[in-house]
Amino acid sequence: MSAEVGFARCGPISVVERRRPSSDASMDLQGKELEDAFDDFLQTPILGRKKKKPELDIEAGGEDLEQGKIRVNVEPHQAASRGDASAKMGPSGEAICGGGQSQSMQPQVVWGFCLLRGLPGRPMGDLHVAEIRIIHGKEVAFFGIFDSHNGDAVAKQLQKNLFNNIVNEGGVWSDPAGATRDAYLLTDRHILDSTEKGGSTAVTAMVCELGGRLIVANLGDSRAVLCKNGKAELVSVKHDPTRPVEKANIETRGGHVTRFPGDQLRVDGKLAVTRAFGDKEMKEHISARPDVADIVIDLSCHFLVLGSNGLFSMFDDQEVVDSVKETDDPVKAARQLVEEARRRLCEDDISCIVVKFQEV
Template structure:
């Protein structure tokens, strides 16, 4: 996701991170699978730094936890802007906040919404530590290989392959779609020739974590979908907009639905996005079932 003049911003932040010894980056490729005999879930991920003039600002989560006798697959893509501190914080804390909600097992949707809101409040209250930047998010929780809960804010996306066809599970929170709400809250949306719509001429999404300077006009309310997993569900693709800017949902699903190794599938998608001249950071997780 892009802010205005990303090259200049990235250069300044790169120098700051060098001084602060914050240059460490997460592993950019890997795969895994559920440990439960009753839950056949496999995943692979691949992240590629873009060519927009700033350091890598994407982070991911791909792990399994056993809680109260249930196995949870936890997956996420966080696409940061104005630095990587906010997405780095989300990587380490968002799922803890969701699973820490007392009502998670009875009402996952409300728990996820509450956790997104409380996480955003924490980021804004700790801007001195986390910086003024922000991040989009797409998260997926697989419970016992039977239930899928997907949530998102921003334009990172989750796309399902069901009966061989693509089904977008998330909502791209674009500024022109939410123009009325943004203007009612005192902001504005620009739509200059050759550019994408932006909130106050800066941010290309209407919902995000953080972004203190724009928060009066942004939302952190996630869209949430629940999908029961059955034999018709083959895989889910989670990816940042570095992939979706150059590829349709159907193209992505058709490209990998016959690839059984989810890591090979994730690499196939990121490689194709690069071949199509995507300049943004590209992050992709492919989750296969059965």
């Protein structure tokens, strides 16, 4: 949640602050035990922890469900995970993982996701979507990571409504990139009308045209990296005040960019990103217009990785791609990335979706 108001907690080099025990012999024993437990958590590898199964809010079984203007048929084979379980995760150190695959796409879409809560005492702020829908008899895959700040109200609305709005824009077949851009702006207007507090970054991917086309969109510092011919290709745009064009846009809107000692650049001294959903009190100065990439999926495209800032603040793009290439299992690949980010002492929530394009 690097975009939250206040000082950033996670960066390329993260120093974890630990209080040293007092020399006073009367130090409260319970407080020392809690402190030791926290130190143990930071130093204990989390490989091998038992995975929790996500609770799905869509029941598979061929049932027709209304999704706005479009009737969506949820087939038994679809491992639909709308991400609600990520908000109900257990203690820090326990990751939630899952995955699924398409049936009729060529190449086949096979995915895995993993989410891990940040430091103890902070609520989980990352939500996700990873699912396939049958629309007009054809499979369409939807993936998204929503990294909230100042509460998770905005991320929950995105999880529930953003992909419905893309479908309802009517351009999934004729103009999926335009439908995505319009749906982002429409969803933000609805959020501003209904939510007074909080915001969220987003990175989304939609695979359509029977697996031949990939639409990636983003706001903020969540990221999408495509492995093409074995090399990392950044297909999202980082929206933060360090980019001159983003800084200029903020100032044109009447805002300003400030850096406090020991902190990063922030819009109006508060927000670490220049584009986001929500953030009603700052909307005059920030934008919800996404950058959208329209990509043809061919034999050079091996897989896509979506991640929150908690993941990509710990890795460079090629390092992520090299890690995923080590395994054919996208669930395992996502879990390994998330666990390694925690071992590198990332204090933030960490979320990752790995989408492989597999010839069958």
